[in-house]
Amino acid sequence: MSMFLVFSERSGPKWRAGEPLEAQSDWLPHKAFMNSLVDDGIIVLGGPLDDGHRVAFAVEAASAEAIEATFADDPWTGSHLRIVSITPWDVRLDGRTSAA
Secondary structure, eight states, X not given: OEEEEEXXXXXXXXXXXXXXXXXXXXXXXXXXXXXXXXXXXXXXXXXXXXXXXXXXXXXXXXXXXXXXXHHTTSXXXXXXXXXXXXXXXXXXXXXXXXOO
């Protein structure tokens, strides 16, 4: 698996600016979907950036196409979020693993 940085924007037609995540429509299905990606080891880190508009994820996947296919199943894709970029990331430092 390779590591990727994925950036999304909260820009879909159902996104209500000024409302917290938990008050957005379809929050619970989106939350469940994202938690399943964490549980499956796909999302390593993720969350909104402080600009209130963008979201960043560190994702382990076989390819950018695999990420697009996986995120297409998110209930918020197209309605609340859209992927802006998927960039391969050559991780050289990883505190999650112990050195041999």
